[in-house]
Amino acid sequence: MKIEHVGIMVNDMNESLAFYQNILGLKLRKREWLNETVELAFLFFPEQPSVEIELVHGVPVENEGIVNHLAFTVNNIEDEIIRLKEAGTQLINEEPQIILKGTVKIAFFQGPNGEKLELVER
Numbered sequence: 001m002k003i004e005h006v007g008i009m010v011n012d013m014n015e016s017l018a019f020y021q022n023i024l025g026l027k028l029r030k031r032e033w034l035n036e037t038v039e040l041a042f043l044f045f046p047e048q049p050s051v052e053i054e055l056v057h058g059v060p061v062e063n064e065g066i067v068n069h070l071a072f073t074v075n076n077i078e079d080e081i082i083r084l085k086e087a088g089t090q091l092i093n094e095e096p097q098i099i100l101k102g103t104v105k106i107a108f109f110q111g112p113n114g115e116k117l118e119l120v121e122r
Contacts, residue, residue, distance in 0.1 A: 005042070005052035006070055010113045013039055013057040019112045023087050024072070026053060069108065069116040077105045077121040084109055096121070 010016040013031075020026045026043035029052065033039050038058040044051065053070070074080045077096045085091060092108035096119075099106055105121040 003051050005054045007054040007056050008067060008115055010055045010057050013041060013055060015112045016055050017041055023089060069118050071118040071120050074119050074121055077107055077119050080119050081107055
């Protein structure tokens with residue numbers, strides 16, 4: 001078993017696509033309307049094309065669950081924090097937190113819909 005995709009409810013599809021593509025570097029695989037009110041967009045990292053992030057717009061949020069956070073592996077967390085800050089991204093942690101007896105660095109930030117996102121350096 002492996003992760004296929006993670007779905008994230010979004011308020012504004014265009015703003016969310018710009019964030020995930022321009023700030024985080026994902027590529028758009030497909031954007032389509034599921035029905036008259038629900039729009040979907042599927043994105044992926046070129047380095048990991050089999051795992052997708054699905055942006056969902058138009059479904060009443062009160063009818064849906066919530067994802068606590070989505071994590072991304074990075075090579076240099078300090079450089080990524082600087083890049084996100086320069087792009088105007090809302091940082092939850094301005095400095096990396098060191099966890100698991102010093103073997104992992106993490107930092108949280110927010111996407112344009114308030115979704116909690118995490119950087120992980122192992």
